Amino acid sequence: MDTKLRSILPDHELIRLYEQMVLCREFEEACAEQYTKGNITGFLHLYSGQEAVAAGATHALHGDDYVISAYREHPQAIVRGADPRRVMAELFGKATGICKGKGGSMHLFDPNLHFMGGYAIVGGQFPIATGLAFAARYRREERIVACFFGDGAVNQGTFHEGLNWARLWELPVLYVCENNFYGIGTEVHRSSALADIHKRTCGYDIPSERVDGMDVMAVYQAVKHAAEWVREHSRPYLIEAITYRFRGHSMSDPGKYRASAEVELWKERDPIPNFAKRLLGEGIAGQPLLDKVRETAAAQVAEAVKFAEESPWPDDDEVFNDVYV
Amino acid sequence: MPEMTYRDALNLALKEEMRRDPMVVTWGEDVALYEGSFKVTRGLLAEFGEKRVLDTPISENTIVGVAVGAAMAGLRPVAELMTVNFALLAMDQIINHMSKIRYMFAGQTHLPMVIRAPGGGGSQLGAQHSQSLETFFMHAPGIHVAVPATPADAKGLLKAAIRDENPVMFLEHELLYNSKGEVPEDPEFVIPFGKCDVKREGKDVTIVAYSRMTVLALQAASELEKEGISCEVVDLRTLSPLDADTFVVSAAKTGRAVVVEECWRTCGLGAEIASRIYENCFDKLLAPVERVSGLNVPMPYSRKLEKLCIPQVGTIVAAVKKVMNEKY
Numbered sequence: 001m002d003t004k005l006r007s008i009l010p011d012h013e014l015i016r017l018y019e020q021m022v023l024c025r026e027f028e029e030a031c032a033e034q035y036t037k038g039n040i041t042g043f044l045h046l047y048s049g050q051e052a053v054a055a056g057a058t059h060a061l062h063g064d065d066y067v068i069s070a071y072r073e074h075p076q077a078i079v080r081g082a083d084p085r086r087v088m089a090e091l092f093g094k095a096t097g098i099c100k101g102k103g104g105s106m107h108l109f110d111p112n113l114h115f116m117g118g119y120a121i122v123g124g125q126f127p128i129a130t131g132l133a134f135a136a137r138y139r140r141e142e143r144i145v146a147c148f149f150g151d152g153a154v155n156q157g158t159f160h161e162g163l164n165w166a167r168l169w170e171l172p173v174l175y176v177c178e179n180n181f182y183g184i185g186t187e188v189h190r191s192s193a194l195a196d197i198h199k200r201t202c203g204y205d206i207p208s209e210r211v212d213g214m215d216v217m218a219v220y221q222a223v224k225h226a227a228e229w230v231r232e233h234s235r236p237y238l239i240e241a242i243t244y245r246f247r248g249h250s251m252s253d254p255g256k257y258r259a260s261a262e263v264e265l266w267k268e269r270d271p272i273p274n275f276a277k278r279l280l281g282e283g284i285a286g287q288p289l290l291d292k293v294r295e296t297a298a299a300q301v302a303e304a305v306k307f308a309e310e311s312p313w314p315d316d317d318e319v320f321n322d323v324y325v
Numbered sequence: 326m327p328e329m330t331y332r333d334a335l336n337l338a339l340k341e342e343m344r345r346d347p348m349v350v351t352w353g354e355d356v357a358l359y360e361g362s363f364k365v366t367r368g369l370l371a372e373f374g375e376k377r378v379l380d381t382p383i384s385e386n387t388i389v390g391v392a393v394g395a396a397m398a399g400l401r402p403v404a405e406l407m408t409v410n411f412a413l414l415a416m417d418q419i420i421n422h423m424s425k426i427r428y429m430f431a432g433q434t435h436l437p438m439v440i441r442a443p444g445g446g447g448s449q450l451g452a453q454h455s456q457s458l459e460t461f462f463m464h465a466p467g468i469h470v471a472v473p474a475t476p477a478d479a480k481g482l483l484k485a486a487i488r489d490e491n492p493v494m495f496l497e498h499e500l501l502y503n504s505k506g507e508v509p510e511d512p513e514f515v516i517p518f519g520k521c522d523v524k525r526e527g528k529d530v531t532i533v534a535y536s537r538m539t540v541l542a543l544q545a546a547s548e549l550e551k552e553g554i555s556c557e558v559v560d561l562r563t564l565s566p567l568d569a570d571t572f573v574v575s576a577a578k579t580g581r582a583v584v585v586e587e588c589w590r591t592c593g594l595g596a597e598i599a600s601r602i603y604e605n606c607f608d609k610l611l612a613p614v615e616r617v618s619g620l621n622v623p624m625p626y627s628r629k630l631e632k633l634c635i636p637q638v639g640t641i642v643a644a645v646k647k648v649m650n651e652k653y
């Protein structure tokens with residue numbers, strides 16, 4: 001916290017991080033509204049509260065690194081460069097969606113951004129991440145794989161199998177655990193024998209660390225360092241980002257298993273206003289600029305909703321396309 | 326008889342069996358403190374305590390495997406898979422272990438366990454969360470498969486499942502949880518496995534269905550009645566054991582049959598049922614058996630496309646009219 005922001009990144013990049021977090025929050029809150037209106041259906045898992053992880057981590061990656069994630073992934077796709085309009089259209093099930101309306105909220109994908117998908121089977125992404133890394137190394141590419149997952153996912157066999165392989169075959173995977181303390185209603189101590197998730201890599205001889213996932217700069221710095229290490233050594237590394245989701249597990253979860261005092265405490269640690277304070281305090285941005293950032297994001301999200309509303313539904317014939325390619 | 330929801334009927338069955346037999350225990354993801362993703366286990370932790378009602382890590386293969394071990398050692402576990410889609414992560418324990426242990430060890434052990442799993446499509450949950458996998462379990466010898474359509478069946482079949490000495494895949498339909506019906510209060514109300522239920526009598530055509538497809542078939546039958554077509558609706562209730570006698574007798578009587586399945590058409594249970602009908606009463610049929618199935622595609626999210634993938638009342642009505650107009 002003592003380190004001055006400017007010593008880490010130039011002003012425009014700091015502002016960019018702020019913009020991204022604000023855009024993600026605005027996007028997710030708009031999703032909640034559209035879900036209530038019935039325009040978005042199915043499961044909707046919102047990321048509000050965890051923005052510092054997606055923004056900080058993604059900023060530390062190279063443009064051609066692979067990113068793979070779970071179902072709470074709209075912001076991860078957006079900070080990677082996905083067009084919010086096409087993401088929103090996907091959630092509406094429209095033909096203009098990022099997956100033509102076939103994937104939905106939990107299954108965003110864009111190979112041009114090397115965003116290799118959101119998966120709804122908890123732990124499904126681990127072996128796939130290992131395979132992406134294998135291919136990258138086989139093809140002598142510089143890229144690494146950033147694999148995002150939750151605290152609940154580490155009890156799947158795929159986590160342990162994937163980590164072991166990545167170390168055994170010396171594959172460049174950076175594991176980023178977003179520990180928000182809950183897998184639906186089950187608190188991490190009630191599901192993990194060792195709840196300090198970063199420590200669980202010792203069985204695979206994989207270095208790891210824990211970082212404050214509510215602090216975008218802390219995430220950025222940790223991921224920057226780890227990603228370089230992974231790239232240089234072609235070996236896996238794990239970061240456990242401590243974070244919190246402000247909403248229920250999904251829109252259908254009232255979240256009664258968390259005391260409201262607990263939620264309030266974490267809301268004081270909201271990564272967005274806290275980063276704003278630092279930007280102001282260090283003279284990197286004035287209030288008018290920050291206000292402008294919010295207005296721009298809100299306008300961008302409103303435009304995304306409008307685009308989704310006005311977009312056509314997929315043609316019926318589309319139902320048979322893409323089963324085989 | 327009191328009216329209750331399918332969810333409450335299941336809940337009651339669990340409670341009654343847990344009261345009746347202290348060897349009945351239940352576990353799964355979020356079943357205890359959270360009372361289940363679909364609230365089927367509501368009140369269980371409060372009544373039976375954490376020794377018998379347990380939350381587990383997200384480790385499906387182990388959720389099932391631990392039940393196998395516990396059942397071999399004298400308990401009667403009811404394991405919940407949050408949804409049937411995750412049974413695919415437990416297929417090793419289900420098929421390689423659970424289904425074979427009695428036979429492979431020459432019947433020297435019983436395996437009284439139940440795996441409860443909600444499933445089915447229609448809520449825009451996308452390709453990985455909308456599957457109808459009933460045929461997968463029906464395919465393997467050594468597993469009983471229950472697919473209740475009504476609250477009463479849900480209660481009676483779950484109680485039978487828990488009392489059975491064999492492992493049961495108990496497949497609940499997510500869109501039926503809120504459906505209501507009369508449910509017998511008698512705690513000894515148990516529905517034996519392997520008995521179809523003729524849910525509606527008719528003379529022109531037999532509709533064979535299960536789970537939510539039975540509900541749709543009954544709606545289709547009411548519509549068709551207005552047009553003078555009399556449908557007999559045979560609800561399978563269990564896919565394994567499969568009571569072919571009942572639907573064969575019905576098909577022989579009406580001379581026409583439509584099978585409705587939510588699963589994928591290719592190698593779906595509809596093919597098995599059609600084949601049983603052909604094998605046993607081909608000479609009585611007036612028209613080829615028609616199959617109404619889920620489309621052979623992974624489920625698309627978009628509600629417009631999703632609707633095309635799941636049998637609807639309209640598709641059943643159309644299929645019945647088709648067999649009525651066909652002839653051998």
Ligand SMILES: Cc1ncc(C[n+]2csc(CCOP(=O)(O)OP(=O)(O)O)c2C)c(N)n1
Pocket residue numbers: 072120121122123149150151152153154180182183184249354383385407411414
């Ligand atoms: C294999 C599998 N089992 C269960 C589920 C149901 N489920 C969806 S999310 C979830 C909790 C995951 O928690 P965590 O990994 O901490 O991610 P978070 O939701 O907190 O982002 C569960 C149990 C699933 N989708 N896939």
Ligand SMILES: [Mg+2]
Pocket residue numbers: 150151152178179180181182183184
């Ligand atoms: Mg979590």
